[in-house]
Amino acid sequence: MPRIATLTMNPTIDVSYDVARVQHTHKMRTTNEQYAPGGGGINVARVFKRLGGEALNFYLAGGATGPTLERLLSEFGLGCCRIPIAGTTRIASAVHELETGKEYRFTPSGPTIKESEWQDCLDSLSAALPLDALVLSGSLPSGVPADFYARAAAVARESGTPVVLDSSGDALAAGLEAGGLLLVKPSQGELAALVGRELEGIEEIGVEAMRFVEAGKARLVAVTLGHRGAVLARAEGPSFLPAPEIEAKSAVGAGDSFVAAMVHALANGRDELEAFCFGMAAGSAAVLSPGTGLADPEDIQRLHAQICGG
Template identity: 75%
Template sequence: MPRIATLTMNPTIDVSYDIDRMQHTHKMRTRNEQYAPGGGGINVARVFQRLGGEALNFYLSGGATGPTLDGLLADHDLGCCRIPIAGDTRIASAVHELGTGKEYRFTPSGPIVAEAEWQACLDAISEALPLDALVLSGSLPQGVPVDFYAQVAAIARQRHTRVVIDTSGEPLQAALAAGGIFLAKPSQGELAALVGRPLETIDDIGCEALAIVRAGKAQFMAVTLGHLGAVLAQESGVTFLPAPKIEAKSAVGAGDSFVAAMIFALTTGQSVHEAFCLAMAAGSAAVLSPGTGLAHLEDIARLQAQICGGESAETTVIG
């Protein structure tokens, strides 16, 4: 059984509701209220364990809302290492408008984290490694330095643990600049912001991703393109995998599900292409239903068969 750790520096209590129609200034009655532990690394761990792996969650939790997050994690039987903080854990909301099928998402910036608190996180991770992989996912809260993920990655490499990163902006730039990342997973927009220019074609995206790989910054770079699919760059070249045609009802956790499946496949000895197909299936499965349920195994299996068996399952973009 593969064993990984995930790090969620800015976790959320994810709340989802159904509503007939959004109306400004009116009191709107909701239905189907659901609560789940959220944030990049936590979402990755939830899906990773569904696939059959074992994940240890490092996360920050505090304030009046922290105990709620702690309880939700306990309900999901996730192995956890809680780093206490003074600030309140944030609450993120997703509202599904039944009349239109649209989803509205509200995400606060989160607490301010003191230096002693994020340093305690570094110390805890250092003691837990080595593992098969360490996934660094999600935004950094206020007060945490932009090179924090780069610092964590350096510790992981010293302890022979592969590093997966899924973030954006300066934290992503700093982590890649330090080099040695096993897998990076930006979205198309995040990669465009990283390289400082619009990326409007598959070729553009593939060229930039491949340049990052061949510069030694990451062994693999998977760039997710929403309903279009994803691009995967490795030393030998770039492949594009189209997404299956499905009706998307939510965007919550699609990228996290993609990461969980990809790293699960790679840590269980599957080929890179098999891992890419499984990741695409998991990312697609996550959007099939509204709310915070993430990818479910039956949907992943069905979509994986569809993706891997398709005629256009693998298209080389750049050699």
């Protein structure tokens, strides 16, 4: 059984509701209220566990909502390593409008983190490694330096643990600049921000992703393109997979599900293209249901057969 660690610097308590119709000013009665632990690394861990792996969650949490997040993680059967903080864990909401099928998402920026708190996080990681992989996923809250993921990756490399990075903005740029990553998963928009210009065609996206592979920044660069599919850059060159034609009901956790499935496949010895295909199936599976459910293993297997023929 593959064992990984995930790091979530800005976790959430994810709340989802159904509402007949969204109207300003009016009190809207909701149904189907759901609560789940969320944030990039935690979402990755949830899907990784569903696929038969084991994930140890490192996360920062505090305030009145911190214990609630800890309880939710326990209810989901996830191994936890909490780093206490003075700030309050954020609550994110997803509202599914039944009349139109549209989803509305509200995500606070999160607490400000002290230097002693993020340093405690690095120390805790160092003590837990090595493992089959360390997944660094999600945004960095206020107070955490932009090169934090690069520092965490350095800690992992000292133990021989492969590192996966899924973030954005300065955190993604700094992590890539440090290099030596197993996998990085930017979206098309995030890759465009890295290179400083808009990227439209599949070929152009592949060329830019390959630059990071050729420079030794990452062995694999998987660029997700939403409903269009994804591009994988690796030493043998770029590959493209179109997304299956499905009705998307939610965007919550699609990228995290992609990462979880691809890392799970790699940790089980599957080759890079097979792992990429498995990731595509999981990312597609995540959008089938509204709310915070993430990818279901049965949907992943069905879509994998559809996308990859097996």
